Amino acid sequence: MDTATMPPRNMAFLLSEASGNRSRTTLTIASGAGKLAPGTVLGKVTASGKYVAAPAAVVAGLEGAETAVAVLGYAVDATDQDVDVTAIDRDAEVKGPMLAFDATVTDQTKTDTKIAQLDAVGIRVR
Numbered sequence: 001m002d003t004a005t006m007p008p009r010n011m012a013f014l015l016s017e018a019s020g021n022r023s024r025t026t027l028t029i030a031s032g033a034g035k036l037a038p039g040t041v042l043g044k045v046t047a048s049g050k051y052v053a054a055p056a057a058v059v060a061g062l063e064g065a066e067t068a069v070a071v072l073g074y075a076v077d078a079t080d081q082d083v084d085v086t087a088i089d090r091d092a093e094v095k096g097p098m099l100a101f102d103a104t105v106t107d108q109t110k111t112d113t114k115i116a117q118l119d120a121v122g123i124r125v126r
């Protein structure tokens with residue numbers, strides 16, 4: 001039997017957001033970040049101001065990105081170039097099971113840390 005898995009849909013993780021576009025922002029995913037799915041938890045690289053999937057701990061060259069500050073709205077391929085995208089960065093509720101985390105976020109403690117970081121910027125994980 002052939003079974004297919006549907007990839008995550010754009011913005012499907014979003015439960016609620018503030019009026020207008022207050023919860024959304026345009027940001028830049030750094031070249032080399034690869035293919036990221038909607039719902040990927042993002043951190044901001046201090047040196048460049050660009051975003052990558054938020055790792056569990058400090059990574060050389062990506063300092064600052066270990067703190068989760070946004071959730072990617074749309075699928076993106078930033079393998080070879082920077083890509084401007086829409087993300088949720090404040091005043092929103094998101095579906096926890098639909099979030100995607102960096103491969104280094106490997107256990108519940110690390111996941112809980114990312115959830116707490118999102119909560120600190122006004123993104124509630126339900």
